[in-house]
Amino acid sequence: MTNERRWREVDDYFAATIVAADRALGEALAANAAAGLPSIDVSAPQGKLLHLLAKMSGARRALEIGTLGGYSTIWLASALPEDGRLITLEWSARHAEVARHNVDRAGLGGRVEIRQGAALETLPKIEAEGLGPFDFVFIDADKENNPAYLEWALRLSRPGTAIVVDNVVRGGEVADARSRDPDVVGIRRMFDLIAREPRLSATAIQTVGAKGWDGFALALVR
Ligand SMILES: C[S@@+](CC[C@H](N)C(=O)[O-])C[C@H]1O[C@@H](n2cnc3c(N)ncnc32)[C@H](O)[C@@H]1O
Numbered sequence: 001m002t003n004e005r006r007w008r009e010v011d012d013y014f015a016a017t018i019v020a021a022d023r024a025l026g027e028a029l030a031a032n033a034a035a036g037l038p039s040i041d042v043s044a045p046q047g048k049l050l051h052l053l054a055k056m057s058g059a060r061r062a063l064e065i066g067t068l069g070g071y072s073t074i075w076l077a078s079a080l081p082e083d084g085r086l087i088t089l090e091w092s093a094r095h096a097e098v099a100r101h102n103v104d105r106a107g108l109g110g111r112v113e114i115r116q117g118a119a120l121e122t123l124p125k126i127e128a129e130g131l132g133p134f135d136f137v138f139i140d141a142d143k144e145n146n147p148a149y150l151e152w153a154l155r156l157s158r159p160g161t162a163i164v165v166d167n168v169v170r171g172g173e174v175a176d177a178r179s180r181d182p183d184v185v186g187i188r189r190m191f192d193l194i195a196r197e198p199r200l201s202a203t204a205i206q207t208v209g210a211k212g213w214d215g216f217a218l219a220l221v222r
Helices: 003-019 023-034 044-056 071-077 093-105 119-128 143-155 170-175 182-196
Strands: 061-065 085-090 112-116 136-139 162-166 200-209 212-221
Touching: 003 044, 003 200, 023 071, 023 093, 044 071, 044 136, 044 162, 044 200, 061 071, 061 119, 061 143, 071 085, 071 093, 071 112, 071 136, 085 093, 085 119, 093 112, 112 119, 119 143, 136 143, 143 162, 143 182, 170 182, 182 200, 182 212
Parallel strands: 061 085, 061 136, 085 112, 136 162
Antiparallel strands: 162 212, 200 212
16 A cells, blocks of 8 residues: 555544534535636645644634635634634635635635735735734745745734744755755745744644645744
């Protein structure tokens, strides 16, 4: 049996035993597939991890960069109190439309605002509208812009804000200083920023599972 198959089986086992993904989450994945969206959402155990981290940090206001069909959005928004708010940023109009339906079907439409456009254009507007600071930020869009997204996350944060960044391992290439892959370069620059930033305390964790070998970074604003 390949490692990948085993990793998927273990994720399936966790999903079936303790993760408790509700019907709306399964329906969101089905709607994403029907609409032809790529299957690059977080896995169910990872989504539940985001949900628990948001709850543990007592988040009321959350920001997500990279919505896709709203699968992680639903996990995060369902961790917020009823009067909480999640703003999620998505470049693709098609993805944003599918996400809107998924979030509404999950009964979370009142808590979630989807802003369509390039995040580097929508983030300044969010700041100008005074919508920060956010208690929880999830960065999961185009990886080459991760340094800028991290800087925006800091601008829109307060002491105690948790920042999570997905897909930081790149098949191990993140450890290769000579890589010219723009995604890897973006992630390494983001880690350089984190390392130099006295306001952040951070770590990164490698993961295996249904989505293969990957990992996430977690930073806390001091
Ligand atoms: C990995 S997917 C997000 C997955 C989602 N967070 C989940 O787990 O369900 C990345 C998303 O970022 C979007 N994206 C790419 N470039 C972007 C940009 N410049 N601004 C905003 N969103 C962008 C893509 O269209 C895609 O839907």
